[in-house]
Amino acid sequence: MASSSLFDAIATFTQTIAGWIIQTGKEAAQISNGLSNLVIAGVVYWIIRILICGGCLAVAGILSVVIGIRIANLYKKYCWDTITIMVTLMSFAVTIYFGHWIKAVLPVNLLLLLLFVQAIYAAIRWYVKGWREARGYC
Incomplete structure (x- = not known):
């Protein structure tokens, strides 16, 4: 039971962080509401949202790769x-x-x-x- 609740806690934490990132992207993209042209406002909205969400995803991916490489090097050194x-x-x-x-x-x-x-x-x-x-x- 403890293992199940641990994985539930990890999943909840991940979902919460993802929700915050998406909400931050939406709020930052509201800058486009001040533009008078609706087409340009829509394009600016999605560009800002994609940059924020994509940037966070890229940082998480790079961090995962760096951690994975460090773990692989330690595994090679001590457990090969x-x-x-x-x-x-x-x-x-x-x-x-x-x-x-x-x-x-x-x-x-x-x-x-x-x-x-x-x-x-x-x-x-x-x-x-x-x-x-x-x-x-x-």
Whole structure:
């Protein structure tokens, strides 16, 4: 139940931010109401709205790509080995074989659960490898 409410909270937050961006675009585009020519006012309205909404979307996309590249570099540095392949394959097998029982206990998307397990695994590996490097074991 907690996982479901977490994903609901994330979805609600995302919808709220998207609503604010769209509302801001609409309000900023109202500048065009002061123009006397209706055609030009309509064009200015949509240009301003597209620039604001598109700009926010572009910033979010660039931020997602940068975060994705950083995560991929960390994953390559700390988790690029045979153990990770084995953990991933075993996680897939457990998720596939016990999927119905997992869904009965946790009403959560199994793919998101699998990604969550992989994220926890990567965080543990990152911590352990950093701990070993700090003490000169590697």
